Amino acid sequence: MxxxxxxxxxxxxxxxxxxxxxxxxxxxxxxxxxxxxxxxxxxxxxxxxxxxxxxxxxxxxxxxxxxxxxxxxxxxxxxxxxxxxxxxxxxxxxxxxxxxxxxxxxxxxxxxxxxxxxxxxxxxxxxxxxxxxxxxxxxxxxxxSTSPVRRDGAKSGGEVWVTGSLGSSAAAVRVWRDGGTPNEALRSAFVTPEARVNEALYIAKDLFAHAMIDISDGLIGDAGHIAASSGVKITLNALDIPIARAAINHLGRTEALRYALAGGEDYELCFVTDPGTVDPLHFLDRYGVTVTKVGSVTEGEGVWLKEENGTLSAFVSGGFDHWAVEDRLTERES
Amino acid sequence: MxxxxxxxxxxxxxxxxxxxxxxxxxxxxxxxxxxxxxxxxxxxxxxxxxxxxxxxxxxxxxxxxxxxxxxxxxxxxxxxxxxxxxxxxxxxxxxxxxxxxxxxxxxxxxxxxxxxxxxxxxxxxxxxxxxxxxxxxxxxxxxxSTSPVRRDGAKSGGEVWVTGSLGSSAAAVRVWRDGGTPNEALRSAFVTPEARVNEALYIAKDLFAHAMIDISDGLIGDAGHIAASSGVKITLNALDIPIARAAINHLGRTEALRYALAGGEDYELCFVTDPGTVDPLHFLDRYGVTVTKVGSVTEGEGVWLKEENGTLSAFVSGGFDHWAVEDRLTERES
CATH class of the missing domain: 3.30.1330.10 (PurM-like, N-terminal domain)
Known part of the structure; x- marks a missing residue:
């Protein structure tokens, strides 16, 4: 929706x-x-x-x-x-x-x-x-749901986490559009994603998530939905983004990061919790899925990206152009 | 659905x-x-x-x-x-x-x-x-809904009723397909049907309907859904079908009857009640909508049509061909 x-x-x-x-x-x-x-x-x-x-x-x-x-x-x-x-x-x-x-x-x-x-x-x-x-x-x-987790509950001081790794689905589309055939790791991300049902229930009930969204529009876009509806600023750290290995192997790290941030359709979860709430090892043990802290919530607005060279970029409408993934199958709501 | x-x-x-x-x-x-x-x-x-x-x-x-x-x-x-x-x-x-x-x-x-x-x-x-x-x-x-009315509750001895008049929507399609322009009465039946919300609530609560369906597949088809899911036989009387005046004016009575029975997309209600339950004048007074008894429910199966010449025809899959409206825009579920 x-x-x-x-x-x-x-x-x-x-x-x-x-x-x-x-x-x-x-x-x-x-x-x-x-x-x-x-x-x-x-x-x-x-x-x-x-x-x-x-x-x-x-x-x-x-x-x-x-x-x-x-x-x-x-x-x-x-x-x-x-x-x-x-x-x-x-x-x-x-x-x-x-x-x-x-x-x-x-x-x-x-x-x-x-x-x-x-x-x-x-x-x-x-x-x-x-x-x-x-x-x-x-x-x-x-x-x-006994207690739905909305987008608008993110609070200053919160941590931003994502499940799994990002970028493979959009990278698969890139390969197809270039006339190639994605390898199985890229392809399966596009064709057989998993809905993170049990993970989401745990994140809501045991980790008391403030806000949660699935990453269908790309992390930047979906974190932006949380920031906008919660009235907060979200800063993502490029160095912490869990880029999918298959995307790095195929595209190189710089390009794969772009896909991880803006590619979309990974259907992983992005959520905000109180600091210190999430135990990644316990999460991995319980669900076989990694979970990674990618950013933080502060007062302000919009999504900001701390790039690997230290530059801080703000995502505003029409901005962030060098992070856009033009070769997604099409621009669309998804 | x-x-x-x-x-x-x-x-x-x-x-x-x-x-x-x-x-x-x-x-x-x-x-x-x-x-x-x-x-x-x-x-x-x-x-x-x-x-x-x-x-x-x-x-x-x-x-x-x-x-x-x-x-x-x-x-x-x-x-x-x-x-x-x-x-x-x-x-x-x-x-x-x-x-x-x-x-x-x-x-x-x-x-x-x-x-x-x-x-x-x-x-x-x-x-x-x-x-x-x-x-x-x-x-x-x-x-x-506090008490949904399903299709599968029709009982032997019940009366079959329909709201409004039938056939205009399919007749409008026929005119368009023939290259003409339907008059306002035909056209409005196709483009601005009314969902019979208040009528349905009254039929359920005050008339204790056994079964109800909207007429989107044509009366024969939709009565057939009631008959099949209720495990009963429904007999419709051709002489009692409330054929839309605009359809008769345009197509003549015989053809308009065919459209009223099989044309579909009138979005009127077909419902089954105990005998003597419905007061058409009260219904008209309350909603400005006619309601007409078109048939009866007995033990058996299928939809039967008592034609104007007294012939009794059974609707079975592939049968009833002379009642089919081939020039509907397309065959479809609707």
């Missing part, structure tokens, strides 16, 4: 529609959180989000199997509710597909069911239509 | 995916009703449905303004939860649109907001993406 700072670049109409979704000030009865976070929160602990996946925008047919199309679309939606610290329950899946079997819908569905099953959710409904153009799948994820 | 008997015709893959959604036997905790009805029902009284609308499948650009595209898509989703006797609360709207303003997204959103506002709902989230092909909008409707 989006409606956050648009990454659509020049398409002013997409900024517009993103803004038009922002109705936080007039939430209907029974809705405790609306647009502007990963998911909406409903009375009774329900958390609901929707994530749209479009052929040739979010993936290309020649890169990814039909099963992976389904798996990835479901994971993207599940990751949104995981980032609220919700336990996934059900998915509604809307599919528009060409006639004549261009996509094997049984395979797409198998991928959706596999991702849902891993996250503990079932498919409970949906819609299907023909499409005269690209294949599209819109996945609605429904989950339950 | 669909996953009901597919109307996709020859596209076996769509039947397949419809079947793959059917997981009623293994509903996750917190979900009391899944695929196979208009909407899923969640613990706490939440009702949720999703409805997909695709350019050149559900509408054509030259027929309908951008605002009407949004209005119609939202109404289709709202009608699904209305048919469960739920009060609409919120919408999540996912839009895939071409770059460059082919569609005015502010107008689309205005139409969505107008339909939502009429139904008492707000837009609480969504997703946006570019589309390299047709415009698509997937609307998730969330509502609350």
């Amino acid at each position: 989006n409606n956050r700072g648009s990454r659509f670049g020049p398409g002013a109409e997409f900024d517009l529609i993103s803004r038009l979704h922002d109705f936080d000030s007039e939430l209907p009865p029974g809705v405790s959180l609306g647009s502007g976070d990963d998911a909406a929160v409903l009375e009774g602990g329900w958390v609901v989000s929707t994530d749209l996946c479009v052929e040739d925008v979010h993936f290309r047919r020649e890169w990814i199997t039909d099963k992976e199309v389904g798996y990835r679309a479901a994971t993207a939606a599940l990751s949104d509710i995981a980032a609220m610290a919700a336990a996934p329950v059900g998915l509604l899946v809307s599919i528009a597909a060409q006639r004549g079997g261009a996509f094997d819908l049984e395979q797409v569905q198998a991928g959706i069911l596999e991702a849902a099953g891993k996250a503990g959710a079932s498919v409970i409904g949906g819609d299907v239509s023909t499409s005269p153009g690209p294949f599209m799948v819109d996945v609605v994820a429904l989950g339950k | 669909n996953n009901r008997g597919s109307r996709f015709g020859p596209g076996a893959e769509f039947d397949l995916i419809s079947r793959l959604h059917d997981f009623d036997s293994e509903l996750p905790p917190g979900v009391s009703l899944g695929s196979g009805d208009d909407a899923a029902v969640l613990e706490g009284g939440w009702v949720v449905s999703t409805d997909l609308c695709v350019e050149d499948v559900h509408f054509r650009r030259e027929w309908i303004t951008d605002k009407e595209v949004g209005y119609r898509a939202a109404t289709a989703a709202l009608s699904d939860i209305a048919a469960m006797a739920a009060a609409p609360v919120g919408l999540l709207v996912s839009i895939a649109a071409q770059r460059g303003g082919a569609f005015d997204l502010e107008q689309v959103q205005a139409g969505i907001l107008e339909a939502a506002g009429k139904a008492g709902a707000s837009v609480i989230g969504g997703d946006v993406s570019t589309s390299p092909g047709p415009f698509m909008v997937d609307v998730v409707a969330l509502g609350k």
Whole structure:
């Protein structure tokens, strides 16, 4: 779910529609959180989000199997509710597909069911239509949470952490766009990401996270969503970013850092806690997933990056250009 | 929301995916009703449905303004939860649109907001993406219901009723496909249908409806969903079908009857009650909407039509061909 700072670049109409979704000030009865976070929160602990996946925008047919199309679309939606610290329950899946079997819908569905099953959710409904153009799948994820973690709770003095390593997914796209074939480590980051469901529940309950988001727009962008909605300044340390080894091997460290910061679609978690709360070894032991402190929260605004040469750069709209990853498949909300 | 008997015709893959959604036997905790009805029902009284609308499948650009595209898509989703006797609360709207303003997204959103506002709902989230092909909008409707009315409660001895009049929406499509311009009565049925929210709440609470569905697949098809899921036989009387006057004027009575029975997208309600429960005059007085008894429920299976010449025809898969409306915009779940 989006409606956050648009990454659509020049398409002013997409900024517009993103803004038009922002109705936080007039939430209907029974809705405790609306647009502007990963998911909406409903009375009774329900958390609901929707994530749209479009052929040739979010993936290309020649890169990814039909099963992976389904798996990835479901994971993207599940990751949104995981980032609220919700336990996934059900998915509604809307599919528009060409006639004549261009996509094997049984395979797409198998991928959706596999991702849902891993996250503990079932498919409970949906819609299907023909499409005269690209294949599209819109996945609605429904989950339950006793105490959703929002984006707007980051406090000065907090530490900024991320799970896993970053940059592989965008690097895989780069390789494909260059006409190559990404190796398995890069490819799997793009096609079979994991929704960090159990990690998010632990981060919320045991680490008392102030704020949390999944990294689908790139760390800079997603930390920016936390900073903006919390009214704080986040400073990231370039030297501390957990760049994916596969991305470094393929792109070199400088370029891989750019991908780790701005590439997006890693579906890792970025969260803010009180200092000293997180034990990375315990986290690794418990989930087999690394967790890395990448920055800090102070009074102020925006995302700042302490680069490896000591330079401090501010991320403002239109700025940070040398960190942009132009060769993502497309600019988009994701 | 669909996953009901597919109307996709020859596209076996769509039947397949419809079947793959059917997981009623293994509903996750917190979900009391899944695929196979208009909407899923969640613990706490939440009702949720999703409805997909695709350019050149559900509408054509030259027929309908951008605002009407949004209005119609939202109404289709709202009608699904209305048919469960739920009060609409919120919408999540996912839009895939071409770059460059082919569609005015502010107008689309205005139409969505107008339909939502009429139904008492707000837009609480969504997703946006570019589309390299047709415009698509997937609307998730969330509502609350204290006692949802399902499809599977029809009992032998019940009466079958419909609200409003039928056939105009499909007749409008027929006129457009023939190269003409439908008159305002036909056109408005297609572009600005009403979700029968208040009527459905009354039908559920005051008329104790056994079963209810919205007529998006055509009366024969939607009565068929009630019959199949309730394990009963429904007999419709052709002479009693409330054919829309505008459809009769344009198509003649025989053809208009065919459209009223099989055309779909009227978004009226079809419901089953105990005999003698419904007072049409009171209903008209209260809502300004007619309500007509069109048939009866008995033991057996399927939908049967008592034609005007007294012939009794059974609707079975592949049968009823002379009642099919081939010139609907497309075969589809809707």
